[in-house]
Amino acid sequence: MTGHSDSSSSEKKSNEEMNDVPVFSAENMQNNMKVIYYSRTFMSIIGGVIAGILGFTGFMGFVFYFLVMTITSIGLIAKAKFSVHLYVDSWNRIILDGFMGGLMSFVLFWTFAYDIVHIF
Amino acid sequence: MGLGFVVGIFGVLFLFHAAYSTIQYRGLLKIMEEEFSDPPMNVVLELLLGFVFCVSASLTVPGNFISIHPDSEENRIVSLPSSLDFTIFNHRAKALPFEVDMKLKH
Numbered sequence: 001m002t003g004h005s006d007s008s009s010s011e012k013k014s015n016e017e018m019n020d021v022p023v024f025s026a027e028n029m030q031n032n033m034k035v036i037y038y039s040r041t042f043m044s045i046i047g048g049v050i051a052g053i054l055g056f057t058g059f060m061g062f063v064f065y066f067l068v069m070t071i072t073s074i075g076l077i078a079k080a081k082f083s084v085h086l087y088v089d090s091w092n093r094i095i096l097d098g099f100m101g102g103l104m105s106f107v108l109f110w111t112f113a114y115d116i117v118h119i120f
Numbered sequence: 121m122g123l124g125f126v127v128g129i130f131g132v133l134f135l136f137h138a139a140y141s142t143i144q145y146r147g148l149l150k151i152m153e154e155e156f157s158d159p160p161m162n163v164v165l166e167l168l169l170g171f172v173f174c175v176s177a178s179l180t181v182p183g184n185f186i187s188i189h190p191d192s193e194e195n196r197i198v199s200l201p202s203s204l205d206f207t208i209f210n211h212r213a214k215a216l217p218f219e220v221d222m223k224l225k226h
Contacts, residue, residue, distance in 0.1 A: 023189075024189060025188050025189075028186040031185075032185050032186060032188070035183050035184075035185060038181075042178045046131070046135070046170075049139075050167050050170075053135070053159070053163075054164075055158075075175055075178075076179070078179075079179050080185055086188070087185040117146070
């Protein structure tokens with residue numbers, strides 16, 4: 001190739017003509033994953049506060065968490081203008097990525113808000 | 121990003137106000153000695169409004185998605201080195217069989 005890449009942190013997978021390996025820029029992929037992670041964490045916290053204020057207890061709270069995560073996933077897919085393959089490499093990343101980590105934050109803020117509003 | 125941030129702040133403020141309203145409502149129920157079943161309808165509406173604000177803030181504040189394909193317009197993988205003293209145009213790559221369509225990235 002007669003050109004050199006300027007950004008030293010951008011890695012690419014090898015692109016032989018014989019193989020069919022898809023090429024993507026890992027640095028941009030990391031940026032997209034960071035955006036998804038921030039969005040999911042913030043929405044988990046907000047969902048926890050709302051569940052605490054509404055007085056959900058037990059199973060209803062987890063159903064509410066699932067609902068909030070679904071709404072967040074739909075929002076992220078809409079933000080990617082429905083052509084998800086341009087920004088992440090598989091559907092699982094944009095749908096399932098921060099699910100378990102967000103659950104911890106959700107339960108924390110859920111109990112916190114519930115205690116403040118309903119007990120004290 | 122400034123507008124998204126302000127929208128997020130408003131959403132969180134609506135949530136706090138709804139929490140305060142619910143606390144006052146519970147105090148009222150304790151005085152009247154009734155059971156707490158549901159927050160009043162205006163609190164639910166305020167929570168829904170705050171939720172919508174927070175959803176829109178969480179989608180705009182963290183930043184945009186960048187395309188990961190190397191051949192999209194914003195991802196030119198070819199650029200000249202910034203120090204032109206070390207730029208070499210005449211080297212062995214012209215013997216390679218690739219036919220690459222490249223544009224300069226500034």
